[in-house]
Amino acid sequence: MKHIHVCLISEQTIPNILGIFYFKPEEVLFITTEQMLKREKTEAIVNTLKRLGLNIPFFEIVVREDSIYDCHRKIAQWMEKHEEDNFTVNLTCGTKIMSIATYEIFKDYGSKMIYIPIPKNEFFEVYPLKKLSEPQPLPLRLGVIEYLTAYSLRVINEAKLNRYKEESEKRKALTNWIVTNYNSIEGLLSEFYKVLQKSRNVSSFDLTIEFPISNELQRDFLKAVGFNISGRTISKRLSRSEIRYLTGGWLEEYVFNSLNSIKGRGIDDVVMNVEIENIQGNKNEFDVMFTKDNALYFVECKSLSPEDEITKSSLYKIGALQKEFGLRVQSFFVTTSPHIIKDGQIRQSVRARAEQFKTEIIKPDEIVNFETIIRKKLKIMEE
Structure with a gap:
């Protein structure tokens, strides 16, 4: 007699991952559809569980999502070989037809059935029926890479992420200094951006x-970075890391460090410079991503980019990733660019684009208070 956990497959994968991780069954039955097979949803769940240390054998039944007869027939046929097993059933995902058919069949076996109200990290026991069903907490919190894996997205540069973190931590004091004194060195940073922006991917x-x-x-900053100064001439052999830092990477690192300082105290995980690839082979890079309570957030950073790059490239990138994930992806856009401001307010065209993609804009004069703003937006209490 085995404990088998039953999941209905749809676009949302997180509820099934949470349920399987909570019950830790001996085997899993996935009830899926042809469309979800093409989108590799079962593989995404299984691969995420493996990253979490669970390598559980599984079965898969493919049903017609609009036919209760087909669902009944195929599940009942599978059950003929498993009638002696014990079942827990997660009814959260799938179509209504799939949920009804599954409920009717497993009700006859007295199986425990649960429902997870998205986006809460808890479940209710919906069968056997009880007068009062108190929600049971689901303790698992996914990191960024687990979350991306759950949506069939592959992190191309996972091996480099720890190095980015270490470099960011080493430069933390300098990065904070830049943010505090930005107005005094903006001209110098602008010159670096103009000269180096097309060389961000060269080795040196x-x-x-x-x-x-x-x-x-400005002189203090140049000395801190290690430049040689001779009159008006400044020179240095720059590494790729330094080139990226001087052309806006400092802002990405400031955002990363701010979020990393509250990791484990409100933020579950945070990474920077993440390169991802979807199942179609499309690739993109994102500045900072973090997770909180099994929701994904990301931050796009732009320092001295031209206005058209601010309003088109950056905000459209945010929109593209939101489309990839769905409504639970929330985003912030952090920029030092003066182009987004008119008469002390965010330009209407930029504001409209941000609202279209459900993106919170952090204005230039707010960057120094980024951590405080994030705490307030996400309701993270000060310790």
């Missing part, structure tokens, strides 16, 4: 430019 770059240092903070 010998930079020599003429720049009129106008204040001591």
Whole structure:
């Protein structure tokens, strides 16, 4: 006699992952459809569970999602070989027809059946019937890579993510200094962006430019980064990491460090510079992603980009990923660019685009308070 956990497959994969991880059955039965087979939803669930340390044998039944007769017939046929087993059933996903058929069959076996109200991390026992069914907490919290895996997205550069984290932590003091003194060094950073933006992916770059240092903070910054200064001439052999840092990576690292400082105290996981690929082979890179309570958030950062890149490339990238995931993906757009501001307010065209993609804009004068803003938006209490 085995414990088999039954799942109905649909676009949402997280509820099934939470249920399987909670019950830790000996085997799993996935009831799916042809459409979900093409989208590799079962594989996404199984691969996520493997990342979580669960390698559970599974069965798969393919039904017509609009035919209660087909659902009944195929489930009942499978059950003929498993009548002596014990079952728990997650009714959260699938179509209504699939849920009705599954409920009717497993009710006859006295099976425990649950429902997870998305997006809550808890379940209700809907059968056997009880007068009062108190919600039971689901303790699992997915990290970023587990979440992406659950939606059939592959992280291409997973091996590099820890190095990005280490580099960000080493530069944390300098990054905080840049944010605090940004107005005084903006001209210098703008010059770096103009000269280096097309060389962000080269392994190294010998930079020599003429720049009129106008204040001591600019000089302090150049010394901190390791530049040679001779009159108006500044020079340095830059690594790829340094090139990316000087062309906007400092802003990404500031956002990452702010979120990483509350990891485990409100934020479950955070990574930066994530390169992902979907099952169609389309690839994209995202600045910062983090998870909280099994919801995914991401932050797009732009420092000194032109206005058309702000309103088109960045916000459309946010929209593309939201379409990939669905409504639970929430986003923030952090920028130092003055192009988004008019008369002290966010430009209407930019605001409209952000609202279209359900994106919160962090204005240039708000960046220094990014952690406080995130805490307030996500209702994370100060310790």
